[in-house]
Amino acid sequence: MKIIEWIRKVYEDPTSMMALAVTIALAVVLFLAFALLRMLFDFLGGKKARLRHGMYKEFLWYETYMDEWKTKDGKGKNGYKYTDEPGIYILLFFRHRVLGNRFKGYEDVYVGQSLTAHKRLFQHLTGFGNGKIYHEIKDGKKAYVKIVPCEKKDLNEYEKIFIELYGADRSFNATKGGAPKR
Numbered sequence: 001m002k003i004i005e006w007i008r009k010v011y012e013d014p015t016s017m018m019a020l021a022v023t024i025a026l027a028v029v030l031f032l033a034f035a036l037l038r039m040l041f042d043f044l045g046g047k048k049a050r051l052r053h054g055m056y057k058e059f060l061w062y063e064t065y066m067d068e069w070k071t072k073d074g075k076g077k078n079g080y081k082y083t084d085e086p087g088i089y090i091l092l093f094f095r096h097r098v099l100g101n102r103f104k105g106y107e108d109v110y111v112g113q114s115l116t117a118h119k120r121l122f123q124h125l126t127g128f129g130n131g132k133i134y135h136e137i138k139d140g141k142k143a144y145v146k147i148v149p150c151e152k153k154d155l156n157e158y159e160k161i162f163i164e165l166y167g168a169d170r171s172f173n174a175t176k177g178g179a180p181k182r
Contacts, residue, residue: 059092059103062125062143069122080118087117087149088158090166091124091133093141103144108136110172113159117147132172 070079093108110133114120123129125137125145137143150158159177163169169176 059090059098059101059144059146061097062091062137062145065121065145066125081122084116084118085149086113086115086152086155087147088113088155088162089117089121089124090146090148090162091121092144092146092166093136094144095141097142098144107141108171109166109168111159111162111166111168111177113155113177115152115155117149121145121147130172 065080068079069081070077072078072080089112091110092103092106094106110124110130112120112124112130120129124133125143127134133143148158148162156178163173163177
């Protein structure tokens, strides 16, 4: 009975009617905002789904990477050597050059992590890292590289995710990833 009396009171008083309308409008806006955020989060599906979505994007032919090690435009110190940051590096190996962005069907893969990802990747490509990687390149395999920058605290988690996504533990990665301490 109290609810019905309150509704009658609201309809009789114009200021109460306006307050009710504003309250309902605000509730609808908040509901829609939360529903949209929920749909967006579900669409992204967490870190693993976001990372899977970009799995085959932004790979760079390793010779281009090496050419751009010190400078990207021939002017100043703006190459990969000078932009080092924590991250995950991924190397994909193929028999032939990849046309377009068709990076599926690689023969071998290596996923690593480093607080200085560009420097570590450079070491692998120049023979001062994993010997198997260097030998693949010297044997004529076509290598493509990718750096995924991330926070230091996320290195172990991201490395494990990428090793699983690329199946790297069935290739050059001896473990499923994750440094003992980070």
